[in-house]
Amino acid sequence: MALPNKIGFDEMNTENSTYEDLTKYLQDEFKLKCDETGQYSYPSLSDQTIIKIIEIINELKTNVDKQIKISDSLPLLRQIYLTLRNSVAIHKSVQKKISINNEILDLTNFLITALSSNETYINCLIVILQFLGNLVTQNEQQLQVIIWDKFNEILLLLFHSTPNRIPSIVGMILYNIFLQNKQLIPDDIKFIKNAIILYESESDYGELLLELLLQTNILIRYYSELEVTQRFVLLELIKGTMFDDESTLITNELMMFISTEFKKKSDCILKTVTDYVNKIEPQEVVCLLDIIASASCLNKYSSCLIQDKSLLINCVFLLKSIHSVGKEGNNHFSAIQKLSELTLNEKIEPTIKDHPGFGFKAALIRVVGNLCWKNTENQNLVRELEGIQLLLDCCNIDARNPFIIQWVIFAVRNLCEGNPDNQKLIAGMTKAKTVDSETLQKMGIVLNDDSANKIGIIPMDLKK
Structure with a gap:
């Protein structure tokens, strides 16, 4: 039967109304409206209306539990949670009422668990999860913790489920909880891996979750347990965020960890001298060096990197090894100084730029130069390692290392600034021919x- 609009939902005799009647009533009475100024409005939910909603959800919960009247129950259940979803998003008072209502939270937890077991229920499940997302978004911190305590098991289970729309919606819920409660982020390798999977699916919340993880020590603890491809994803994300002046994602602790990883793994680049199969390990080293090279010229990171003497020593010796290997014959580190040679090589091997050695020498020189900027200790260290002669020997056109001459000049300038000993060393060099x-x-x-x-x-x- 058709219900008169003048009857309030809490005044309805739901026992004499069909599920279809109730669904239609909710659709008609609870509509999201937008006025001329662009402001949205939505009917609020009184305490009596919430009580009536709980009564109906209890009945529908029984149907779901016993698997009866499912086809009639799901449309009404979905409409009820649409109403709740929109109301908690617009009315802070309703959001708070629902957040402290244990009965409706427990019913919601049961329904999420029950509906997630059957793919045919996904449309209803999505709306319930969206309601939960709006319930935690910009809610009070202590209420978010209460909700997390009730729902964390099922949310993490769904987050780790097979890829579909569900992990992305759950990612939204998790992000809004963790944003104010970083202590709740699971200290778990599985969570990190699934956040990366979500990020690779181009979900905004995958990226936001990884950015939260970067602000903790969790990634540092589990970095070595990740697949190399997953580490590469994280490093690319770091590269993309470090130049944001307002970003606090990359801490000095994380930057020093990146330096340590580079020092441990940098030698693997030498394994690509003659043969190179497209492996990710050398690419990881390249990405680590790119981050260090960029960070070493930024004030917020350079101060800690300049203190890392072992990083400077590593870069000088690695540069020396690569430069020496390049002189031994025609290999991936040999300088390409003739345009005709470059054209010939590109015909034979069109992937010169794809090799991890491309630009690697120039990046090492860039790091050495940056670490010596106005730092006498590092300037002297490079001289003692015979790094000045090495840099000058690298000062040649090389198509494998664009702008290498400019980086050498910059590095030598930084080595000589305010350092008479380094200036004297260069002045004392004699021209052979x-x-x-x-x-x-x-x-x-x-x-x-x-x-x-x-x-x-x-x-x-x-x-x-």
């Missing part, structure tokens, strides 16, 4: 030594 360049010869010019210790560029025919 000028080196002919095939590239310059093709342009019709050569380097000319005028015997006054000056080198200039002249046309080839004048040299003759």
Whole structure:
């Protein structure tokens, strides 16, 4: 039968109304409206209305439990939770009432558990989870903790379920709880892995959850237990957030952890000298170095990295090894100084830029230069390691390392600033000879030594 609109929901005789009648009444009476100013409004729920809703949910819970009248019960159950979802989102008073109502919370917990066992119930389950999401969003911290205590088991179970819309909605609930209660974040490798899976599905809440994890020590504890591909995802996320001036995601502790990981694993880059199968391990090292190189020029991270003497030593010795290997023959670390050679190599091997060695020397030089900026101790350390001569030897055109000459010049500048000993070392170097360049010869010019210790560029025919 059709119910008159003038009758309030709490005044209805629900015993004489069909489920279909109740569903239609809720649809008609509880509508989200938007006024001319763009403000949304929605009918509030009185205490009596909430009591009436609980009565109906109890009956529907029995139906779900006994698996009777399911086809009639689910549409009404979904409409009830739509009403609750919208009301708690707009009315803070209703949100608080529901948050402290143990009966409705227990009923909701039962229904989520029961409905999650059957794929055909997913549309109803989604609305119930959306209600729970609105219930915790911007709620009082202590009430969020109460809700978490009641729902954490089923929420984590659903979060770890097979990919569909459910983990994303659960991710929204978890994020809004953890945002004010980081102490509640599960100290668990499984949770981290599923947050990464959610992030890879391009869910915003996957990224937001990982950003919360970056602010804790949980990722540091479990980093080594993650698959290498999963570590790579986290490192890419760090790279994408570290330049945000307002971001507090990357702590100095996390940055020092990244430095330690690089030092432990950096030698694996040398395994790609001649043969390179597209493995993720060297790419992880490249990503770690990229983060360090970028962080070393940012004030909020450079202060802690500059103190890491072992990082500087590691970079100098690794640069020395790579530079030496590159001179031994035609391999992935050999400099490409001729444009014709680059063209030939690209025809033979179109993936030069995909090799982890691409740009690696330049990145190492960038780190060395940044770590020596206005730091006499580090400047002296590089000199003692014969790093200045090494840097100057790297100062050649190399298509495998774009801008390497500029990074060398920058590094040498930082090494010499305020350091007379380093300046004296460079000033005391003697010129052995000028080196002919095939590239310059093709342009019709050569380097000319005028015997006054000056080198200039002249046309080839004048040299003759």
